[in-house]
Amino acid sequence: MSKAQRWPRRMVSGAAKVFSLGAVSAVSATLFGLVSARQFGMRYETLPLLPSGHAPLRVLHIGDMHLVAGDQAKINFVRGLAATRPDLVINIGDNPGGVNAVDDVLDALEPLLEFPGVFVPGSNDFFGPHRANPLRYLRAPSTTDGAEKQHEKIDARTMFEAFTAHGTWHQLCNQSTTVQLRDGRKVHVAGTHDAHMQADKWPGFAITQDSQPLLKIAVTHAPYRRVLDAAVADGADIVIAGHTHGGQVALPAYGALVANCDLPTGLAAGLFTWRSAGRSALVNVTAGIGASPAVPLRTFCPPEAVVIDLVSADQARAY
Structure with a gap:
């Protein structure tokens, strides 16, 4: 027996x-x-970063859509963000969720291209997803090694050219620029290529005749420490980033299991202070609108777009 x-x-x-x-x-x-993963929502922040006497400035922070072709619900959500009436749109990349999704990305973003904006790329703007063991996402940060061979290429050039065709959005790929808002105010913005691809090089902020710009904003797809250090040391008032999906798979009372970069998991999403070279600045990491196509689920870190209202210290008391 x-x-x-x-x-x-x-x-x-x-x-x-x-x-x-x-x-x-x-x-x-x-x-x-x-x-x-389908519960698209908004997060609102009010930050006293403007000099006294300035009108509020609204920033719409979006990214990590990972938009799959035909996902009309996500397209509608992104299109509806135009109703927030931002003064500045910041897109931190990873827009398409497949090689055939570029047209849908442009459809989703079309209303937002009417507003002044900047964008930086993420690896998924260049390469489509491939099948992978979902548990790998929980074991260690993902890698882009060999992506040219493992993934189909996305027509990023066409997509980025469409972003800038209106003359309102600017690409920041290891570059800096001065953006003029609709009311005539100017902000200095600098951004990097994707640090997750090891393609980042901090460009510094543009040197212009504006000796005292209204604001210095740093933008990067993946919030690696080296990028945060360089941006804050260079005088950034705020750093805008994404990539982490807020951990994507989180646990109640614990939070994110992974950050998919070299930040601690407790900083995988939200607003926090970063210090470098005797300076400090705020960092806002969005949990993103989408999810990894290989792991199309989220737990206890819902998808989000972020509205950041920048105000002066005296105005902040009224919010």
């Missing part, structure tokens, strides 16, 4: 119940994650 046959009936029954409960829990968690 085999060992399995000698087990008491109640032991076999108990093991079957444990297995069944585990299977049900796994299915429930997956369904919860799939549903949560």
Whole structure:
């Protein structure tokens, strides 16, 4: 008689119940994650960064759409963000979720291209997703090594040219510029190529005749420490980033399991202060609108776009 046959009936029954409960829990968690990934929402921040006497300045911070072709619900959400009436749109990249999604990305962003804006690229603007073990996402940061061979290429050039065709958006790929807002005010903005691709080089802020710019904004796709250090040391008032998806898979009372960069998981999303070279600045990391196509679920870190109202210190008391 085999060992399995000698087990008491109640032991076999108990093991079957444990297995069944585990299977049900796994299915429930997956369904919860799939549903949560579609709960598009907004986060609002009010930050006293402007000099006294200046009118508020609204920044719309978006990114990590990972838009799959035909996803009309996500397209509608992004298009609807124009209703926030931003003074400046900042797009931190990873727009398409596949090689055939560029037209849908342009459809989603079309209303926002009417506003002044800047953008930086992420690796998923250049390469489509490929099949992978979802558990790899929880073990360690992803890598772009060999992406040229493993992934189909996305027509990033056409997409980026469409972004700038209106003359309102500026690409910041290891570059800096001065953006003039609709009311005539100017902000200095500098951004990097994707640090996750090891393609970043901090450009410094543009040197212009504006000796005291209204604001210095740094933009990067992936908030690696070296980029935050360089931007803050160079005088940035705020750094805008994404890439992390807020951990994408988080646990209640614990938070993100991974940050997919060299930040601690506790900084995988939200607003925090970063210090470098005796200076300090705020950093806002968006949890992003989408999810990794290889792991299309989110738990306890819902997708988001972020509205940042920049005000003077005296105005902040009224908010």
